[in-house]
Every structure is written in C-alpha cells, then in structure tokens.
Amino acid sequence: MEKVTLKQIAKRLNLSASTISRALQDSHQISPQTKQKVLELATELNFVPNYHASGLRKKVSKTIAVVIPEVADSYFAQAINGIEAVAQEQGFHVLIYLTHESFLKEQAILRELQNGRVDGVLLAITAETSHNRHIRELLNRGMPLVMFDRVCEDMETAKIITNxxxxxxxxxxxxxxxxxxxxxxxxxxxxxxxxxxxxxxxxxxxxxxxxxxxxxxxxxxxxxxxxxxxxxxxxxxxxxxxxxxxxxxxxxxxxxxxxxxxxxxxxxxxxxxxxxxxxxxxxxxxxxxxxxxxPAFDMGKAAAANLCKVLKRKNLNILPETQVLPSVxxxxxxxx
Amino acid sequence: MEKVTLKQIAKRLNLSASTISRALQDSHQISPQTKQKVLELATELNFVPNYHASGLRKKVSKTIAVVIPEVADSYFAQAINGIEAVAQEQGFHVLIYLTHESFLKEQAILRELQNGRVDGVLLAITAETSHNRHIRELLNRGMPLVMFDRVCEDMETAKIITNxxxxxxxxxxxxxxxxxxxxxxxxxxxxxxxxxxxxxxxxxxxxxxxxxxxxxxxxxxxxxxxxxxxxxxxxxxxxxxxxxxxxxxxxxxxxxxxxxxxxxxxxxxxxxxxxxxxxxxxxxxxxxxxxxxxPAFDMGKAAAANLCKVLKRKNLNILPETQVLPSVxxxxxxxx
Missing domain, CATH: 3.40.50.2300 (Response regulator)
Known part of the structure; x- marks a missing residue:
C-alpha cells in the first residue's frame, strides 16, 4: 500500500495542501464544510500525518523521554510503571532510553535529545557519571527535565529521591x-x-x-x-x-x-x-x-507528575525543589 | 542559551541556508573550504540540527522501536539487553514502548509508528491481542517489522521464538x-x-x-x-x-x-x-x-540482527522465516 500524502488529498479535493493541513488540525480558519470533506477523504484513504513534518509544525511531540541505567532491576521496572501511569493519564507517550551504566552513552543520548524529539526528560544518571555538563546543556536549551533516584544534588531542577x-x-x-x-x-x-x-x-x-x-x-x-x-x-x-x-x-x-x-x-x-x-x-x-x-512506583509517579504539570502549562518553570519519599x-x- | 538555527549560521557566513545544510551533510556539491568554515562556526555555536527537519530530509531516523508488554519481567529485561547489544553495534537507537498487556495501547502505538518516527519495529504482542490488522497495516505501509517471543504465526514477517x-x-x-x-x-x-x-x-x-x-x-x-x-x-x-x-x-x-x-x-x-x-x-x-x-538475550539479539540487516540494505526485504532458539x-x- 502506497503512503497517502497531504498533496494527494489536496489534489483530489482541488484545495491547497496548507488548507488540508489546517483542516486536519481543526483550525478556525477553515469552514466546517471543508473540514468535514477533508476528514472524510483522509479517513477513507487512511492518511497518517508525517511525524517529522507534524513535529516541525507544532513544535511539540507529546512525548517524554525516560533515561535510566537499566530495566533488569525491579526498582527501575517499577519506577517505569509509575511514570507510565501518570503519562498515560496526561496524554504523553513515554520513550525509554537505556544507558547501561555508560557515561558516554548517557552523554550521547542527552545530546540527541536536544534536537526536539521529546518535550521533556526524566533522568536517573549512571554510576559512572562524573560531571553534569551534558545535563546543564540540555537544561540551558530550555528542555524541561526532572531527575529521580540518582540525581545531581547541585542541578537546578526538580529532584525526586528517597531517604x-x-x-x-x-x-x-x-x-x-x-x-x-x-x-x-x-x-x-x-x-x-x-x-x-x-x-x-x-x-x-x-x-x-x-x-x-x-x-x-x-x-x-x-x-x-x-x-x-x-x-x-x-x-x-x-x-x-x-x-x-x-x-x-x-x-x-x-x-x-x-x-x-x-x-x-x-x-x-x-x-x-x-x-x-x-x-x-x-x-x-x-x-x-x-x-x-x-518507593519506586511512587517516585516514578512523582517525577512524571512534576514534568507533565510543566509541559501542560508552557509558562510554568520547573522549580528546583527536592521531594523525598521514604523507604521502608x-x-x-x-x-x- | 538560545538555540542556534541554520539561518543564523548562514547569515553569519553570508551563505544560503541550503549551502550550510549541505555542508553539514558533507555533500560533494560544497567545497572543502566552505565545509571547514561551516563546521567550525557550527561547532563554536554548538549547533544541533533540528530532529524533525533532519528526519524529513533524510527519511531515516536510525531508530528502532521495541514494543513489548512490560519490563518488570526478567525475560523482557534480558531480551532488551540482547536487542541493545546488536543495535548499538549497528548504530541504531532503541526506543522502548510498553503496552502493559493492553491491546488498545498496542494498536495506538503501532498506529503512531506509521508516521515515520522509527525505521523499524521489534514486536512482542500483548496477552489480549485478538487480531492482527494493526500489525498488517504497519507492514503494508512498508515498515520493516520482526516479531519475537509472542508472535502471530500467520504474519508474513520474520519471527524469533523458542520451542x-x-x-x-x-x-x-x-x-x-x-x-x-x-x-x-x-x-x-x-x-x-x-x-x-x-x-x-x-x-x-x-x-x-x-x-x-x-x-x-x-x-x-x-x-x-x-x-x-x-x-x-x-x-x-x-x-x-x-x-x-x-x-x-x-x-x-x-x-x-x-x-x-x-x-x-x-x-x-x-x-x-x-x-x-x-x-x-x-x-x-x-x-x-x-x-x-x-534464551531471552539471544532471542533479543536475533530479532535485532534480523531487523538491522534489512535496515542497512534498503533493497532487502524481511523474509517470513521463523527462527527457533531452544529453552532449557x-x-x-x-x-x-
């Protein structure tokens, strides 16, 4: 099956591609009649917006990255479940990046995340991480970031830790x-x-x-x-x-x-x-x-809640506060 | 720190944005002298290409998605480690999507993956998955996909299972x-x-x-x-x-x-x-x-190897073969 493009829909309806695009985004500039026509044809042709183009246009991906050392550890497995519980409720996708305790890999991933693939980051650093320039750089670029469990104490962002x-x-x-x-x-x-x-x-x-x-x-x-x-x-x-x-x-x-x-x-x-x-x-x-x-599940939830709150309200900044949830x-x- | 754009670099060097873009992609159309100048300024300004724009241009993301039910299970935790071992070696990023055994979530994720965020998919379906139309749709759109562990036996793609x-x-x-x-x-x-x-x-x-x-x-x-x-x-x-x-x-x-x-x-x-x-x-x-x-680790490796091989050679198709690795x-x- 060939992938249907915006241009093909535009041609079929004798409209401009930008009209189609606006109609699909439910813009107030487009009449209800046109929207209806566009939606019907898009559904019929099983049109899927191109992710990259859509990301460029909206500048948001509704996605958060979770950068952690590993998943073969019940702490992180349970923390992920807490993160996903909140993210799902708030309408965010979750992408998991594993550093496998490699500082080099952590730096490469954070560098990669500078380019707008995600809207925010939840981070637990590796056992090797010896400085925090890569984290500071990401924050300086305006990326909302919350640290949990393995945090840098001097980082000016929200931190979720245990006692x-x-x-x-x-x-x-x-x-x-x-x-x-x-x-x-x-x-x-x-x-x-x-x-x-x-x-x-x-x-x-x-x-x-x-x-x-x-x-x-x-x-x-x-x-x-x-x-x-x-x-x-x-x-x-x-x-x-x-x-x-x-x-x-x-x-x-x-x-x-x-x-x-x-x-x-x-x-x-x-x-x-x-x-x-x-x-x-x-x-x-x-x-x-x-x-x-x-409290792995609750730490994951707290970290995600903190991040999602900021992502939902663009004028909000993440407060450099540390939340401590007790272990038993x-x-x-x-x-x- | 403001994010540096391609246009700003172009302005500073009195060149067109497309020249800068080509220079950064090491195009043969650009002279070595110009490339050198562009690279130096880009490095100095800490320029990071926009992910979405770069994805549009290249049509590849060098990323594979791993769609699995959960990570709080040592089978999947170990399979991920096998997948990452191969992906890292082959230069691919790995994104993990969790379905939490929800068929609805699996369908939403596969639909989302149609839009080009990743180059290929490794999939283990949920315990609820009752039909495979969503998988077939993704395959029909030309997305390379390998199933492992929890596979659909009638799906026309590579499958890695155990006995x-x-x-x-x-x-x-x-x-x-x-x-x-x-x-x-x-x-x-x-x-x-x-x-x-x-x-x-x-x-x-x-x-x-x-x-x-x-x-x-x-x-x-x-x-x-x-x-x-x-x-x-x-x-x-x-x-x-x-x-x-x-x-x-x-x-x-x-x-x-x-x-x-x-x-x-x-x-x-x-x-x-x-x-x-x-x-x-x-x-x-x-x-x-x-x-x-x-053989969780080896099954992950085999699935990733199968997918990466096809992603590295565009003219290759995934053969609908089943590989069986024995349990002990x-x-x-x-x-x-």
Whole structure:
C-alpha cells in the first residue's frame, strides 16, 4: 500500500495542501464544510500525518523521554510503571532510553535529545557519571527535565529521591543490633550522590555504635556482574571477613547468596544481609531477605507528575525543589 | 542559551541556508573550504540540527522501536539487553514502548509508528491481542517489522521464538515422573500462539502418560496480580487440588510460593512447581525453583540482527522465516 500524502488529498479535493493541513488540525480558519470533506477523504484513504513534518509544525511531540541505567532491576521496572501511569493519564507517550551504566552513552543520548524529539526528560544518571555538563546543556536549551533516584544534588531542577542516608543508617544499626561485629557496605558507585548518602548513613551508624570505619569494608560495584561476584567472594573468603553485609544494589544480594552457598557460610548464622531491593521474591528466598524497599512506583509517579504539570502549562518553570519519599526496612530471616 | 538555527549560521557566513545544510551533510556539491568554515562556526555555536527537519530530509531516523508488554519481567529485561547489544553495534537507537498487556495501547502505538518516527519495529504482542490488522497495516505501509517471543504465526514477517510446545511437554513429563498425579497449567493468555503451543505440549505429555486432561486445570492469567493470586489460592484450596503446577509466567511462581506458604502446603512434598522464568534468584528461592529458562538475550539479539540487516540494505526485504532458539529445563528442589 502506497503512503497517502497531504498533496494527494489536496489534489483530489482541488484545495491547497496548507488548507488540508489546517483542516486536519481543526483550525478556525477553515469552514466546517471543508473540514468535514477533508476528514472524510483522509479517513477513507487512511492518511497518517508525517511525524517529522507534524513535529516541525507544532513544535511539540507529546512525548517524554525516560533515561535510566537499566530495566533488569525491579526498582527501575517499577519506577517505569509509575511514570507510565501518570503519562498515560496526561496524554504523553513515554520513550525509554537505556544507558547501561555508560557515561558516554548517557552523554550521547542527552545530546540527541536536544534536537526536539521529546518535550521533556526524566533522568536517573549512571554510576559512572562524573560531571553534569551534558545535563546543564540540555537544561540551558530550555528542555524541561526532572531527575529521580540518582540525581545531581547541585542541578537546578526538580529532584525526586528517597531517604538514602537514613535508610542505610537504619540498615546498619539493625545489623549491629543483631550482633554483627563487622559490617561491610556494597556500594553502587564512587560518584553518585545517592551512594555518598548511603555511605554517610553507614558511617554514622558505625560511629554511634562505637564501631571503627574501615575503608576496605566499602566495595564499589562494577558494571560487570562477574567482577562483583569476584569482589564479594574475596571479601567473604578472608579470615577476618565481615559478619554483616549491606547490599545497596539488588543484584548484589543474589551474588552474596551464591557466594555464601559456595563457601558454606550459613545466612544468617555466619553472615547477615540487608539489601536495597524491590524484588517481589525477597520474602521467598532461602532465607527470606531483609530489604530496604524504595518507593519506586511512587517516585516514578512523582517525577512524571512534576514534568507533565510543566509541559501542560508552557509558562510554568520547573522549580528546583527536592521531594523525598521514604523507604521502608522489611526485616526478614537473612538478619536472623 | 538560545538555540542556534541554520539561518543564523548562514547569515553569519553570508551563505544560503541550503549551502550550510549541505555542508553539514558533507555533500560533494560544497567545497572543502566552505565545509571547514561551516563546521567550525557550527561547532563554536554548538549547533544541533533540528530532529524533525533532519528526519524529513533524510527519511531515516536510525531508530528502532521495541514494543513489548512490560519490563518488570526478567525475560523482557534480558531480551532488551540482547536487542541493545546488536543495535548499538549497528548504530541504531532503541526506543522502548510498553503496552502493559493492553491491546488498545498496542494498536495506538503501532498506529503512531506509521508516521515515520522509527525505521523499524521489534514486536512482542500483548496477552489480549485478538487480531492482527494493526500489525498488517504497519507492514503494508512498508515498515520493516520482526516479531519475537509472542508472535502471530500467520504474519508474513520474520519471527524469533523458542520451542514452547516442547518446553512445556518436557516440564509436564518431568512433573509426572516426579510422582505428580494432577498437573495444573497457569497460562499467559487464551489468545497467544505461544500459550496455545505451551498448552499443546502440556496436553501431549498428559496423554502420553495416560493422565486425563481437565479444562479446569488450565487457568488463564489476568493482567491484575491480585486476580491471579486469587485464582491460584482457589485452585490450591480445593480438596482435589493439583500436586503439580506449571507456571508459564514468571510472576505466577512468586504467587504460588506465597499461596503455598499461607496454606501451609510444603513445596515440593505437597505441591511441585516448574516455572517459565529467567529470574537470577531462582536458585536461591526456598526451595530453589525448577525453571524453563528461555534464551531471552539471544532471542533479543536475533530479532535485532534480523531487523538491522534489512535496515542497512534498503533493497532487502524481511523474509517470513521463523527462527527457533531452544529453552532449557533447570531441575531444582521445587520438583523434589
């Protein structure tokens, strides 16, 4: 089937292409009779407006981009569902761009988004992202942008986060109250503000409980699963191994379970573990996993609501406000 | 920062806008000296071509759409990673559109994709999709499209599937060989070819082993998690409850574990379970979960490779061939 063009419709009706275009956009400059005629023929011929031309004309795409590190993680999968719930209600399409934790890819995507394909952006940065010039550039070009979960704290835009410092403080205190003498922290990154906050909460709890802070007990996660597995195995093979672990990335929890099985270390007798995780199966693991559950769905909703509000009213600017939604500690058998 | 336009660059250099445009596209009609001058100023002013105008001119977007039911499922999360691996290598962007198992949303998305935003489409249909006119329409408009996992068997395009019939046949036979007298099938849908094949494999195994087929032992999954939970609870509360379950959707496995815990039904003594699942934590569930693991990553790669090959060579058509990548049965403690 040949694609029908505006010009062909114009020729058939003996009208100009711009009249057809205006009629299809329900312009007040066109009479109801003409509109009716145009619509009938367009429907009959199954005419679809060209996206690029239509975007040029209207300067809006009714689309928002979600730029995130990955989807193979229940936090981001649930956050997307929250974003889509709001976007659908507000009449926006959602496009998902994955950075796969690559800073280079994040820069390329944000550069690409400068060219008007979308009306606004929701962003959670990679674990590698070491500066924010690419984000600032996009904002400077007038692109509405809201950050969530993994934010740049100094960025002048709306941010949706959870109480990372308090959550890891409570997780660490919980492990110590369960009898742990040495708690290790598996961190997501050396550069993320989120990770710095989780580290600060961990340090605060150690200090309060009179435990020394050992830099070697903090391990920054890699993009490669096998490298993380090796780090965790090395950590737990040590004679002076930790008896408590806080995994701040969901996948690390599975690696800890695997390593403990291989090294014959009983959880929770020998090693206790808390994970930042939204896994639905956490309660059915062997043993059931104590988790810090982030409000992923609600964070996605809040981020999208913030962005859509601004997109719907052109004269509105995004306020550089930070919204904090609390996480919840679910105590289960992996901490005894 | 104001956005720099082609016209402004043209004015500054005292050249026509079309000369600037051609220079930026490295046209042979423009002298190397002029190109150099244009490129330098464009770089200095941080000029970004308008996406819509650029799309109109080139008629390609170097983008493929991935239309899938959801990402909160490790099959699709892993398939996306396979798709991205190939797309990145071949220089294509990937946009993810989620249908959330809504047939209406799938139709709206495919209609939207007719307008040239992307060069090609990878599609896994919803559990609700009851006809394929919307897919045929997109194909008729010349959009290259490859289906994967959840395909329409009669669609004249490339399809990447796994051996669904054989997999559920082997899963059912395995449960019967473990002593199950009554095996129930939790199905994804009443309309998907994939589900029909899994049902056929289940029936084949029952028949071979001399077990009667009871239509009431096949339960079609709903979009709503709480409805599925209710179905499973009803099924397992029955005095004549099944002693074996095949969950063909990953999430159903967690629901079965939950219901068994609540009803105090020991897995595997009272109920044995096999799930179609790519969950990394399957081996660490209590008890560890016997799974049919689909080649998700490789299926994503194969689908993307098929599409990119055609997009790179305009004179090529997608051959209506079906590629079958086998799944693997991993036997663990949930089947005794």
């Amino acid at each position: 990372d410092l308090e959550s890891s403080y409570l997780a660490t205190r919980h492990l110590i109250s369960c009898g742990c003498k040495r708690v290790a922290l598996l961190s997501a990154s050396n550069s993320l503000a989120m990770s710095a906050n989780r580290l600060a909460g961990y340090k605060k709890a150690l200090q309060e409980q009179g435990h020394p802070f050992r830099p070697t007990d903090v391990i920054a996660c890699s993009k490669a699963e096998d490298v993380n597995y090796f780090f965790i195995k090395t950590l737990l093979s040590n004679a002076h191994r930790p008896d408590g672990i806080i995994a701040t990335v969901e996948k690390q929890a599975t690696s800890v379970y695997q390593v403990c099985q291989e090294l014959n270390l009983n959880i929770p007798q020998k090693v206790k573990i808390v994970a930042f995780s939204n896994l639905q199966s956490a309660a059915f693991l062997n043993p059931s996993l104590t988790t810090v559950m982030q 500690l679910h105590i289960r058998n992996s901490t005894g | 669904d019939l054989e997999s559920s046949y082997l899963a059912t036979r395995h449960l019967i060989s473990c002593g199950c007298k009554r095996v129930a099938l939790l199905s994804a849908s009443n309309s998907l070819a994939m589900s029909a094949n899994r049902l056929a494999g289940y029936k084949k195994a029952l028949q071979e082993q001399g077990h009667p087929f009871r239509p009431t032992d096949v339960i079609a999954c709903s979009k709503a998690e709480d409805v599925n939970y209710f179905f499973i609870k009803t099924l397992l509360s029955n005095a004549h409850r099944p002693d074996g379950i095949i969950a063909t959707v990953e999430k159903q496995a967690t629901s079965v574990y939950q219901v068994c815990q609540e009803l105090n039904l020991n897995i595997p003594q009272k109920v044995k379970i096999v799930a179609f699942s790519n969950l990394q934590s399957a081996a660490f569930l209590n008890p560890s979960l016997t799974t049919v693991m689909q 049965l991993h036997i663990r403690n949930s089947t005794g």
